[in-house]
Amino acid sequence: MSSPSANTAPTTTRPRRPLRIVTISAVVTAILILLFGVPWWTLVAGGPNWPTPVVVVGTLIFALALVGLPASMFLSYGRVDRDGLHRVGDTLIGVVWVVFVWSVLGYVLRLTLMLFGVDDPVRSRISALATIVVSVALVLWGYREAMRVPRVKYVDVVIPRLGAGLDELRVVAITDTHYGPINRAQWSQGVVDVVNELDADIVAHVGDIADGTVDQRREQAAPLATVRSKLANVYVTGNHEYLHEAQGWLDHMDHLGWETLHNKHIVIERGGDRLVVAGVDDATARGSRQASHGADFGAALAGTDPTLPVLMLAHQPKQVTDSVAAGVDLQIAGHTHGGQIWPFNMLVKLDQPSVHGLSRHGERTQLYTSRGSGFWGPPLRVFAPSEITVLTLRRS
Template sequence: MTTPSEAVETPPRPRRSSRAVIFSLIITAAALLLFGTSWWTLVAAGNDWPAPVFVVLTVVWALWAVSFPILMVRGHGGGHRDGAAIAADTSLGVVWVLFTWSVLSLLLRAALAIGGVADPVRSRVVTVVVAVIALVLLLWGYAEAIRVSRVRSVDVVVPRLGPGLDGLRVVLLTDTHYGPINRTRWSRGVIDVVNTLDADVVAHTGDIADGSVQQRLSQAAPLADARASLARVYVTGNHEYFSGALGWVEHMEALGWETLHNRHIVVSRGGDQLIVAGVDDRTAGGSGLPGHQADHTAALAGADPALPILLLAHQPQMIGGAVEHGVDLQISGHTHGGQIWPFHYLVRTDQPSLQGLTRHGERTQLYTSRGTGFWGPPFRVFAPSEITVLTLRSEGSLPT
């Protein structure tokens, strides 16, 4: 999922300074909006709290708002300070939910006013309703975020797929985001599930971690044990490009995965073949790493044009290149399915798909996963995580 902290910095110092200023301004503006709206609803408005209560709550809210951008920069800056990141991310999730329901509570406030309920009763009813809804959603969202992802099974008809490959099982992991909250046991649980799914191909479409290989070594370790009969393949996501992309590419190869850095492999079964290709994330070109950019032409160089193509690309937004190059199925992540409602609607302003299977052009289909892990706030609200089993079917193989 794209956030202001994901801007890829480039080597020249003036540009870094400019991006830092812009990032700080965005965070500050967001803090004023999110914290200010929730403060007005729960503390100010017409609640008419006793003066000491009002002062204490206002001071708490002000300190919370001021500390948020500081913690965000310290936690998600170059040092990846885990304690600060956990505090900032949790704050972001809590205040986002409070902000959302504070805005929606205007409808309740209006209804109560029409019904003749005056302040402070009206505002205090709104405060209680917002606080209770937020608490329930945050507790539920936390449980959804930290649980081992459910399996989501989808059949995909690929007309050019040969009969020997009918029923090929592609298990998709994406956006694991090993991060400041140590989820080594969770990671092991995910791979244990993967190994029950009889995968032919296991694919990881990027955003492995937030932090360097050394910081997230134990969390990534279970990836070495993922089983697939034909291939284990991986492409970079946008987060790799500010978490040490080269280190992660090398580490995935050391764990036995094929890194599809603008290249492809061919898998065979039953006398038929499938091209499995991958491209770098669309942010790779701004990373300053030589040779890193999304390059569909290079990824498919030398490929037999008669063979069906499965493409790994981190962001659904890259589907245009897939259509142009005759890809049959692109698999992606990045969106997290919105992660915390109603962020879903903001994601859709940047991406052509939020989740699920969609068609683009005459040949190309896109499957967008809601993600296996979570980024930042340890909450998932109306956007459950998933381990996806895509069963590829040749045309005519499914009953009508």
């Protein structure tokens, strides 16, 4: 008789990280309690001293939202057939952020009323009602701003190394379209219609094209096939491509007729002068472990004439450090959404060197950070308008 160990194949178990799971769960729980608890206390239970039925109904609404947010996000993750549920979660997180911010600011109004001798519960009720009115107004306005076709923003960029034949070259930039759970095929067509009216020499899509795979978002991306420019349509990946299928989107944009700048460059010529148009993968690409992906400025500019000016597409503003080292004249970025919902722009500033607009880095390099053309997650834009950008390159 053989021993039990002789017939038992060795098994391997994946190491568990219970402490990490507990830590992440605790942090998420704390954030949710803060986001929902502060508004609940400010508007319902803290000082207004509402009648009992009002407190009960208000508490029930906050409790359902508190449970509904994580549940809807978890149940819809990665499931296109549950986009409706995903929309619920996205909307909830946007609304609660607005209400949270203005609940905190409501305490300024409370303090002011106290200084003028207004006592509770009148003071707290005035503050609560003001918070509700402002929050509702901002949510409705923010939704309209998010869903509208972006306004066109015109920016002049002086590039001293630009040849005379390239003076007043027009680069139209769109970015962060984030085709996602809300079907925005009509919006996408509207964006393309505006772009095609702008007489662009180059049209650039600077990443975060969609939240989902090509098969999931094909209809929304379809209008991009009709974008017109005189010299080139160019595209680079953003970080959200690396949450799904970056190579799939590169292949699809190539199929739609775009030049995909996957750590490479092209040289465009006008009036006898030339410009290097290069692009690199997003800063998160290497960590995604997708084969042959990862931002590589050296590869993108390999073989270029160092006397030529360089236009670089790189999704995240913080990639400007590498642009400076590579001698790039202008980098176009997106990613930040301008904060999307105020005052989130203050948090974005902790991670990125620029939230929006034109900035200079080093002696040669300039960075233009777009607020983005679409939105991510909550269908809201508050004090951070979307844009289609016309960058006119000038010699002086």
